[in-house]
Amino acid sequence: MSRKERAPVAALENIDLSIGQGEIFGIIGSSGAGKSTLVRLINLLERPTRGDVFVEGQRVTDFKGEQLRALRRRIGMVFQHFNLLSARTAAANVAYPLKLAGNLNRAEIEARVVTLLGRVGLSDHAHKYPSQLSGGQKQRVGIARALASEPKILLCDEATSALDPQTTGSVLELLQQINRELGVTIVLITHEMDIIRRTCDRVSVLDHGHVVETGTVSDVFLHPRHPATLRLVREAEPDGGRLDGISVAELGGRVLRLTLTGETARTPILSRVARENIVDYQILAGRIGHIRNVPYAQFTVSLSGRDVAGAVAGLRAGGVSVEVHGEEADVVPARNVPHLVEEVRHVV
Numbered sequence: 001m002s003r004k005e006r007a008p009v010a011a012l013e014n015i016d017l018s019i020g021q022g023e024i025f026g027i028i029g030s031s032g033a034g035k036s037t038l039v040r041l042i043n044l045l046e047r048p049t050r051g052d053v054f055v056e057g058q059r060v061t062d063f064k065g066e067q068l069r070a071l072r073r074r075i076g077m078v079f080q081h082f083n084l085l086s087a088r089t090a091a092a093n094v095a096y097p098l099k100l101a102g103n104l105n106r107a108e109i110e111a112r113v114v115t116l117l118g119r120v121g122l123s124d125h126a127h128k129y130p131s132q133l134s135g136g137q138k139q140r141v142g143i144a145r146a147l148a149s150e151p152k153i154l155l156c157d158e159a160t161s162a163l164d165p166q167t168t169g170s171v172l173e174l175l176q177q178i179n180r181e182l183g184v185t186i187v188l189i190t191h192e193m194d195i196i197r198r199t200c201d202r203v204s205v206l207d208h209g210h211v212v213e214t215g216t217v218s219d220v221f222l223h224p225r226h227p228a229t230l231r232l233v234r235e236a237e238p239d240g241g242r243l244d245g246i247s248v249a250e251l252g253g254r255v256l257r258l259t260l261t262g263e264t265a266r267t268p269i270l271s272r273v274a275r276e277n278i279v280d281y282q283i284l285a286g287r288i289g290h291i292r293n294v295p296y297a298q299f300t301v302s303l304s305g306r307d308v309a310g311a312v313a314g315l316r317a318g319g320v321s322v323e324v325h326g327e328e329a330d331v332v333p334a335r336n337v338p339h340l341v342e343e344v345r346h347v348v
């Protein structure tokens with residue numbers, strides 16, 4: 001190691017984020033954005049250079065010793081590569097943090113391990129070693145271990161990134177079930193918009209150490225405002241959800257983004273409004289799916305014909321969100337609130 005000091009890396013700056021109790025809160029960003037650093041602030045595996053961290057209303061920034069250990073027992077953590085002890089069985093991996101904590105006797109630990117392995121669907125695999133388990137099963141052990149100290153908060157850092165799509169789905173369902181049944185607040189870190197869309201209530205988008213957007217998943221996913229968000233949303237779709245070779249300037253009509261959610265997405269409102277106002281739609285981009293369990297459909301269309309204004313009014317009256325191309329605010333509004341964590345620097 002050179003003794004010469006290198007320039008520190010500002011991993012996070014001006015972070016102002018509140019996560020509600022009982023939420024499944026997503027943090028998304030591309031690699032190096034600062035996601036892991038941000039989540040590690042919550043259990044103080046990282047400490048801010050400037051600013052404060054609050055957990056359950058308590059300022060925890062300077063916690064040390066027993067206070068810090070108690071805080072970490074209230075916060076479970078799940079890792080991308082599981083981090084299991086390979087020489088111990090699934091049951092022993094789950095028991096490990098309980099033995100370290102030292103507040104339960106052997107019978108109590110055994111009983112809790114049985115309950116935890118049951119909760120994650122691994123009752124029949126208690127005596128297997130990690131090498132005998134599939135990736136999804138290993139992550140279930142990781143989740144059971146994280147729940148051993150009965151935490152109120154579960155931090156999941158890319159917990160499904162090493163898993164195939166089908167296994168990812170079942171692990172996400174397990175996390176949702178844990179949130180629902182145990183009321184555990186879940187902070188889910190990922191670089192994939194699809195995981196956020198299926199799992200989270202709210203989301204923050206992290207870009208180069210800054211939170212560039214925070215909102216409900218439907219708002220952020222359907223009405224992305226920051227270029228980094230737009231990029232992450234488009235990555236989740238084949239061809240970015242649009243046809244190539246159509247330039248908006250070449251089209252004669254009004255270019256609109258139409259968003260239908262919930263019951264509206266199930267009605268043939270577009271064709272009815274077109275018929276009533278004698279207009280035509282040309283679809284330029286589109287996507288259809290679910291956000292958690294709510295159906296949505298979103299189309300970018302060029303609209304032309306007899307009564308375009310009447311059609312826009314008819315769509316809005318029917319519950320369709322209509323954004324006129326060029327009119328949407330593409331600047332995220334600034335907020336005049338103090339930043340909780342002003343800075344985190346890594347010395348490299």
Ligand SMILES: Nc1ncnc2c1ncn2[C@@H]1O[C@H](COP(=O)(O)OP(=O)(O)O)[C@@H](O)[C@H]1O
Pocket residue numbers: 009010011029030031032033034035036037038346347348
């Ligand atoms: N321990 C460390 N020492 C030096 N730099 C680090 C350290 N951990 C992370 N970084 C840097 O901080 C930035 C954010 O990293 P990280 O939080 O791991 O991002 P993400 O999890 O979004 O990929 C990156 O530039 C990364 O290289």
Ligand SMILES: [Mg+2]
Pocket residue numbers: 035036037157
């Ligand atoms: Mg990371």
